[in-house]
Amino acid sequence: MDATRNEALEAWMDEHGHSSNSLAEAVNRALEQVTGRPGGLDGSSVRDWKAGRVRWPKSATRKALEAVTDLPATALGFVPRGRTSSIPAAQQEDPEMKRRTLVGGIAAAAAAPGITGTxxxxxxxxxxxxxxxxxxxxxxxxxxxxxxxxxxxxxxxxxxxxxxxxxxxxxxxxxxxxxxxxxxxxxxxxxxxxxxxxxxxxxxxxxxxxxxxxxxDQTIKFRIWSHAGAMYRHIGRPAEALAANDVARNLHITRRDPMLASLGLARQAAIYGAAQDHTSTRRYLEQAEDALQRATPDAYRPTWLLAFYDQAELNSLALSAYLALGDYPTAEFHAHRCLATLRPHMRRSQAITTTRLAHAQLAQGDIEAAVGTAMKVPADAATHHARVSRMLQEFGAALRARGPHSSTVQTWTEHTRNWKAAA
Known part of the structure; x- marks a missing residue:
C-alpha cells in the first residue's frame, strides 16, 4: 500500500513559509544543540517525511523538529511505531477546508500545553x-x-x-x-x-x-575569543593576544572543523608576527594552509565564518604577519595573492590589504608604485574607516620622511586633500 502523505507537516510548512531545504537546515541547527554535532538532513529527508516514507523520525531528530516547530511530533502528523494514523483518509474533502482543519488542529496543539494568551x-x-x-x-x-x-x-x-x-x-x-x-x-x-x-x-x-x-554554542565562543586575540594584537599586547586566541583554538569544535582550526592558526601566526617571532609565524602559517586544504566545502558552518574566511583571508593574515616582521617582499607577495582572490563584497578587507601593500612597497623603496597603490584606496574607506585612516596617515609620514619635497609627495598630498574635501 502507498504511504500516506503527511499533510499536517505540509500544512505547517506552508503556514511558516518553509521549503524542504530550509526546514532541513533549521532542524540541523537544532540537532547541533541537542547532540553537539551538526545534523546531516537535507531536502530529501524532509520530502521523505512529507511523502509518508518516514513516519516516525529518530529520537534526536524528533526532538530537534519539535524545537523548531514548538509542536509535538504527533501534532505534525508523525505516527509512533506500532500505531496507525488517527487521521482518516478523506479523498473527497475540499482541499482548502482540509488545509484549514489541519492548521487549526496544529494551532490547538500548540496552545494546549501552555497558558492561554502566552x-x-x-x-x-x-x-x-x-x-x-x-x-x-x-x-x-x-x-x-x-x-x-x-x-x-x-x-x-x-x-x-x-x-x-x-x-x-x-x-x-x-x-x-x-x-x-x-x-x-x-x-x-x-x-x-x-x-x-x-x-x-x-x-x-x-x-x-x-x-x-x-x-x-562552540562556534560563537570561538568567534568571541578569536576576536579578543585580534583586539589584543591591535593594541600591542601579544602575550594576552596569544592567550585569548589559544582559548579559541582549544575548543573541541576546531578538531572537528579544519576551517575553524585554520582560522585560529592563521590568527596565531599574525600574533607571532607582531611579537617578532619569525619561526613561529612561518610554522603556524604552514599549519593554517594545511588545515584549510583539508576543509570540506559541503560541511555546515556558521554564516559569519563562511562570509569571510577563505584563502584570501589567510593571505591577508600572512600579509599582516610578514609586514610586522619587516619581511616586505614576502608581505607584498601575500598582498597580491589576497587581492587576486578577494571576494567582491569584502570592500573593507580590500581597502586594508591595498593600504598594507602600499606600506610593503614603500619599505622596499618602490615609491611611485607605493603611492599609486595607496591612491587606489576608496575615499570612503580612507576617511571613515579608523584602521585604514590610521595606516594611510602612517604611510604619508613614511613617504615624507623619504623625500619631503619630491613630486611624488606633492602628488600624494594633493590626493589626500581631495579625499578630505569629498568626505
Whole structure:
C-alpha cells in the first residue's frame, strides 16, 4: 500500500513559509544543540517525511523538529511505531477546508500545553534574528568599524535577550536565543575593534562571553575569543593576544572543523608576527594552509565564518604577519595573492590589504608604485574607516620622511586633500 502523505507537516510548512531545504537546515541547527554535532538532513529527508516514507523520525531528530516547530511530533502528523494514523483518509474533502482543519488542529496543539494568551517563542523567531545577523555581517564587510554597525548590533543583542521574557520556549530555543545575542554582541565587539574603540570593545567582549557560555554554542565562543586575540594584537599586547586566541583554538569544535582550526592558526601566526617571532609565524602559517586544504566545502558552518574566511583571508593574515616582521617582499607577495582572490563584497578587507601593500612597497623603496597603490584606496574607506585612516596617515609620514619635497609627495598630498574635501 502507498504511504500516506503527511499533510499536517505540509500544512505547517506552508503556514511558516518553509521549503524542504530550509526546514532541513533549521532542524540541523537544532540537532547541533541537542547532540553537539551538526545534523546531516537535507531536502530529501524532509520530502521523505512529507511523502509518508518516514513516519516516525529518530529520537534526536524528533526532538530537534519539535524545537523548531514548538509542536509535538504527533501534532505534525508523525505516527509512533506500532500505531496507525488517527487521521482518516478523506479523498473527497475540499482541499482548502482540509488545509484549514489541519492548521487549526496544529494551532490547538500548540496552545494546549501552555497558558492561554502566552506567546510561544520558537525557532522561527530565532531564524528571523539569524537573518538580521547575516545583514550585520554584510554591513561589516562592506563598511567595517562604523559606530552605527556597533550600535545596531548591540540593539539586536538586547532584542534577542528580550525574547527570553516574551513568552514560553523550549530549552533549545532559549539556548539559540542566547547564541543569537552572543553573535550580535560579538559583532558589536568587532565593529568597535575595527573602529579602534577598544574600551567599548572590551565591554562588548565581556557581555558576549557570558552570553556564549549560557548558549553552549562552540562556534560563537570561538568567534568571541578569536576576536579578543585580534583586539589584543591591535593594541600591542601579544602575550594576552596569544592567550585569548589559544582559548579559541582549544575548543573541541576546531578538531572537528579544519576551517575553524585554520582560522585560529592563521590568527596565531599574525600574533607571532607582531611579537617578532619569525619561526613561529612561518610554522603556524604552514599549519593554517594545511588545515584549510583539508576543509570540506559541503560541511555546515556558521554564516559569519563562511562570509569571510577563505584563502584570501589567510593571505591577508600572512600579509599582516610578514609586514610586522619587516619581511616586505614576502608581505607584498601575500598582498597580491589576497587581492587576486578577494571576494567582491569584502570592500573593507580590500581597502586594508591595498593600504598594507602600499606600506610593503614603500619599505622596499618602490615609491611611485607605493603611492599609486595607496591612491587606489576608496575615499570612503580612507576617511571613515579608523584602521585604514590610521595606516594611510602612517604611510604619508613614511613617504615624507623619504623625500619631503619630491613630486611624488606633492602628488600624494594633493590626493589626500581631495579625499578630505569629498568626505
Amino acid at each position: 506567546r510561544r517563542i520558537g525557532m522561527s523567531d530565532v531564524s528571523r534574528l539569524q537573518q538580521r545577523f547575516a545583514e550585520i555581517i554584510a554591513s561589516d564587510h562592506r563598511y567595517g568599524g562604523e559606530l552605527g554597525i556597533e550600535q545596531r548590533a548591540a540593539v539586536l543583542a538586547d532584542e534577542a535577550l528580550n525574547l527570553q521574557n516574551a513568552g514560553s520556549a523550549t530549552q533549545i530555543v532559549r539556548n539559540n536565543l542566547y547564541a543569537c545575542a552572543a553573535s550580535f554582541r560579538s559583532s558589536a565587539m568587532w565593529a568597535a575593534i575595527d573602529g579602534r574603540r577598544y574600551a567599548d570593545a572590551k565591554t562588548h567582549m565581556r557581555e558576549a562571553q557570558a552570553l556564549a557560555e549560557m548558549s553552549g
